[in-house]
Amino acid sequence: DTGVSQNPRHKITKRGQNVTFRCDPISEHNRLYWYRQTLGQGPEFLTYFQNEAQLEKSRLLSDRFSAERPKGSFSTLEIQRTEQGDSAMYLCASSFGQGEGAFFGQGTRLTVV
Amino acid sequence: QKEVEQNSGPLSVPEGAIASLNCTYSDRGSQSFFWYRQYSGKSPELIMSIYSNGDKEDGRFTAQLNKASQYVSLLIRDSQPSDSATYLCAVRPGSARQLTFGSGTQLTVLP
Numbered sequence: 001d002t003g004v005s006q007n008p009r010h011k012i013t014k015r016g017q018n019v020t021f022r023c024d025p026i027s028e029h030n031r032l033y034w035y036r037q038t039l040g041q042g043p044e045f046l047t048y049f050q051n052e053a054q055l056e057k058s059r060l061l062s063d064r065f066s067a068e069r070p071k072g073s074f075s076t077l078e079i080q081r082t083e084q085g086d087s088a089m090y091l092c093a094s095s096f097g098q099g100e101g102a103f104f105g106q107g108t109r110l111t112v113v
Numbered sequence: 114q115k116e117v118e119q120n121s122g123p124l125s126v127p128e129g130a131i132a133s134l135n136c137t138y139s140d141r142g143s144q145s146f147f148w149y150r151q152y153s154g155k156s157p158e159l160i161m162s163i164y165s166n167g168d169k170e171d172g173r174f175t176a177q178l179n180k181a182s183q184y185v186s187l188l189i190r191d192s193q194p195s196d197s198a199t200y201l202c203a204v205r206p207g208s209a210r211q212l213t214f215g216s217g218t219q220l221t222v223l224p
Contacts, residue, residue, distance in 0.1 A: 031210070033211055033212075035214075040121075040216065040217075041216050041217075042117075042201050042203075042214030042215050042216045042217050043157065043201070043212075043214045044214075045211045045212070045213065048210050048211050050210070055210060056209075056210055056211060089156075091156055091157070098205075098210060099144065099145050099164065099205070100145075100162070101145075101147045101149075101159040101162045101203070101212075102159070102212060103159060104149075104156040104157050104158070104159075105156060106155070106156050107156045
């Protein structure tokens, strides 16, 4: 399968715990995006990488959120001290050119209890 | 004003009819426009892209762009029950690298 891959698909965690999600983009894509989506809403932008450089972060992104993309390949998104409001679908997407559409992975559904 | 606005629906059309989905955007410098389909519980799937004014057709789908009116639409001809999904409009604002999404229009195609 050459699409965007995300792991895990589901994560249930207790409030206050840290969680980490992984995204493997389409291999030739150098642009990688993280989005968050809640029920009834469109995806909300979190952060953007071009190769290994994190070039954009949403102003809405709390300091508890951090993302990395070492060596410009896979990416990880970590949420520290999770809160119930962090419960959402976390989506990773990748694209080749800036003008092109982005292709999404299956998402990681996070539930904070 | 939201950057990308869509009617949330739900929009219901009978099987075989034309479904028309609309989207407006606020940034006049936007250059790239996309439609995504999202089935319940799944991730968004890219179905159409359009970059210049006019119509772009791909099978049963036609995307229409009017930059002067800041308006994008998606027509689905010969609608099928399998087209029932939420359709997301996405725009890349002029100075941005990321896509900005509307909240989606839920479409139901009735057999």
